[in-house]
Amino acid sequence: MDFDFSDEQVAVRDLAAQIFTGHATVDRIKQIEAGNERIDRDLWAALATANLLGIALPEEDGGSGLGLMSLCLVLQEQGRRLAPVPLLPTIALGALPIAEFGTVEQRSTWLPRVISGEAILTAALDEADSIDPAAPRVIASAGGRLSGSKVVVPAGHIADRVLVPASTPDGVTVFVVDPSADGVTIDVVDTTDHQRAAHITFVNAPTEATLGRAGDGAAVVRWILDRGLVGLAAIQLGVADEAIRLAAEYTSGRLQFGKPLSTFQGVSLRAADAYIDASAMNVTLWQAAWRIDEGLDASREVAIAKWWAADGGERVVHATQHLHGGMGADVDYPVHRYFLWGKQIADSLGGASKQLARIGADIADAYR
Amino acid sequence: MDFDESPEDAAFRGEALAWLAENASRRGPVTANAVADDPAHVARCKKWQATLADAGWAAIAWPAAYGGRGATSRHQSLFNEEQSKFDVSTGVFAVGLGMAGPTLIAHGTEEQKDRFLPPLLRGDEVWCQLFSEPGAGSDLAGLSTRAELDGNDFVVNGQKVWTSGAQHSDWAILLARTDFDQAKHKGLTYFVLDMRSPGIEVRPLRQINGVAHFNEVFLTDVRVPAANVLGEVNGGWGVALTTLANERNFIGGGTSSIGFANIVDRARASGRTNDPLVRQELAEAFTRFEVLRFIGYRIQTAFAQGRVPGAEASILKLLYSRHVERNGNLGVDVEGAAGMLSGADAPDDGLWQQQFLTQWAMRIGGGTDEVQRNVVGERVLGLPAEPRPDKYAPFRELVRN
Known part of the structure; x- marks a missing residue:
């Protein structure tokens, strides 16, 4: 056993930290939040220039082939700085699935453009009335035309292509959709974390191609979902770590009753509990990411990582928000964003109870 | 023991309901705008408070001598329960009616009561509370805004923060330090301050829930007549304790515009009432x-x-803030993926998001959860108080922010 990151992984993490810290300052984030897209295009270009967008993509597609763990290291640093870039949707929900399931043509069309920062991708997984993204209510005709709607699609308002699971007479199929096509309506919506997403409605809308074979979509969706869930857990770990650091700093610097707030047990015990939660988030995240990179079954581990990210992560950001007292409610002070991101990530792609249900079902199957 | 309402209370409730039905319209679906702090909301509150005063329903628990109904606070809460079913608000008078008024009644001179209580009760004048400071939150007695006697006036300099409704206020209750050589609790004086005095600057704070309810208030050479001291000079802490006890009661007894039925309605609209986990949460909420x-x-x-309920107010405030947190979480969680949306894009026009984001005001304002737990530990359980070296030294010598 070895719980250390390799020199290569440490280099990736340090590079990512340097870029996110340099770009995603509080002033810059405020500026992005006042804009329309809510995406920091300069930072996106800097990530491309540093070769970080292709870090997890195969070498034959122009990437670095360093696996999901390297992507998670980058996402963790993004979370630490709350950097508004569509890294998770473009890479985990878009490019990795195309690298895994795409045709040679799909790979050569999209992956170089992702790596250079030109293309933004996403997958539309959530629906208003379906709780399982692998059993969508959006339907596709025999000719591959879509009807129905997906909700809160991350980066859906700026994506160049969207992966859309739909039910067909042959089973579930994942389609590649050009969101500018006729019959596709993009409704831009505001999300909890001050970013934007899209509700996407399809009315007899054309699709470009399938991703993977027609009828194999349920397995493709589960594959995508697992990368998405692990990626969210990585961002959440960065959010939690930094929120705890901020709370420790704030409560140590603020004096009440003639001493630092952090010396009151009501404060220090709550901070310590938050740190224990973050430690559990840390080990469960890396276990899931490592198993995926090793090609091992990770179904239960992914759900465990996301459960900790949702349940523990929310507890952490509640604690850090509370320990900042009134400052937590003041939007001119940066800590509230950690709370908002923590909540958003907890609820993304299925909240805590959904993960428990998945783990429970898996355990019941195993001991049947 | 009898958990049922007495026939007298039931009759009072009926009388209140009948009058409300004649004078106000029933509340429609709850909306996210219920906590809005704009001038139109202030105007609505003023109009309704005047209507209440004309009919004898304003300040039900105040003595009749000061324009109240001379009944009890139980009657006030019975009335509030019925009033919450109607599309009216007295929100902007929370500090005036809930805190400043009771403190004036307890500690004011007859002249002060005659001057301030009638317009407060009629809703002609709005009040705010200048207590918290950037360096004095939980440790309120550690405040350092200074008031120095100059002729017949005190001259006030300092900064206050988390002041609800300062931008709409005519008067303030102000706690300031008049003696830096005494121990922290002993050098404070309680003032009534005209918010139109020269030298007052109000800056709104935009909050996580999108509302600018709180303000920073900067006081520069503000003159307050010595006649506006409430209680004794350097006796302000005792007066402030009356205000704080009333604040806890007020927050804990808050009739939120959100009722249990609203939560069930949301769960039903999101199609989640068959989910056993959601059902358990609903049962807990109930x-x-x-x-x-x-x-x-x-x-x-x-x-x-x-x-006089003491620690019960802390228990109630603690339970209530946790209640608000759990309800906000539940409302957002039952929305599923739509729970990630905010503002007008979210279900019910963002109502549940706003509930979720407003929980902080509850858990911090009026004494944090930790402060309330200390009160329960010390006053109910009789645990020894934490050693407090800051309590006895002259304020001037303490380490401060």
Whole structure:
């Protein structure tokens, strides 16, 4: 056993930290939040220039082939700085699935453009009335035309292509959709974390191609979902770590009753509990990411990582928000964003109870 | 023991309901704008408060001598329960009616009561509370805004923060330090301050829930007549304790515009009422509403029997802030993926998001959860108080922010 990151992984993490810290300052984030897209295009270009967008993509597609763990290291640093870039949707929900399931043509069309920062991708997984993204209510005709709607699609308002699971007479199929096509309506919506997403409605809308074979979509969706869930857990770990650091700093610097707030047990015990939660988030995240990179079954581990990210992560950001007292409610002070991101990530792609249900079902199957 | 309402209370409730039905319209679906702090909201509150005063329903628990109904705070809460069913608000008078008024009644001179209580009760004048400072939150007695006697006036300099409604206020209750050589609790004086005095600057704070309810208030050479001291010079802490006890009661007894039925409606609209986990949460929410209702009645009953509830107010405030947190979480969680949306894009026009984001005001304002737990530990359980070296030294010598 070895719980250390390799020199290569440490280099990736340090590079990512340097870029996110340099770009995603509080002033810059405020500026992005006042804009329309809510995406920091300069930072996106800097990530491309540093070769970080292709870090997890195969070498034959122009990437670095360093696996999901390297992507998670980058996402963790993004979370630490709350950097508004569509890294998770473009890479985990878009490019990795195309690298895994795409045709040679799909790979050569999209992956170089992702790596250079030109293309933004996403997958539309959530629906208003379906709780399982692998059993969508959006339907596709025999000719591959879509009807129905997906909700809160991350980066859906700026994506160049969207992966859309739909039910067909042959089973579930994942389609590649050009969101500018006729019959596709993009409704831009505001999300909890001050970013934007899209509700996407399809009315007899054309699709470009399938991703993977027609009828194999349920397995493709589960594959995508697992990368998405692990990626969210990585961002959440960065959010939690930094929120705890901020709370420790704030409560140590603020004096009440003639001493630092952090010396009151009501404060220090709550901070310590938050740190224990973050430690559990840390080990469960890396276990899931490592198993995926090793090609091992990770179904239960992914759900465990996301459960900790949702349940523990929310507890952490509640604690850090509370320990900042009134400052937590003041939007001119940066800590509230950690709370908002923590909540958003907890609820993304299925909240805590959904993960428990998945783990429970898996355990019941195993001991049947 | 009798958990049922007495026939007298039921009759009072009926009388209140009948009058409300004649004078106000029933509340429609709850909306996210219920906590809006714009001038139109202030105008609505003023109009309704005047209507209440004309009919004898304003300040039901105040003595008749000061324009009240001379009834008990239990009657006030019965009235509030009925009033919450109607599309009216007295929100902007929370500090005036809930805190400044009772403090004036307890500590004011007859002249002060005559001057301030009638317009407060009619809603002609709005009040705010200048207590918290950037360096004095939980440790309120550590405040350092300074008031120095100059002729017949005190001259005030300092900064206050988390001041609800300062931008709409005519008057303020102000706590300032008049003696830096005494121990922290002993050098404070309680003032009534005209918010139109020269030298006052109000800057709104935009909050996580999108509302600018709180303000920073900067006081520069503000002159307050010595006649506006409430209680004794350097005796302000005792006066402030009356205000703080009333604040806890007020927050804990808050009739939120959100009722249990609203939560069930949301769960039903999101198609989640068959989910066993959601059903458990709904059942827990229901029990919370019931527990709070009865603890609230217990406190009101204690008042009615002439006992002053002390630590019960802390218990109620603690339970209530947790209740608000859990309800906000539940409302957002049952929305599923739509729970990630905010503002007008979210279900019910962002109502549940706003509930979720407003929980912080509850858990911090009026004494944090930790402060309330300390009160319960020390005053109910009789645990020894934490050693407090800051309590006895001259304020001037303390380490401060």
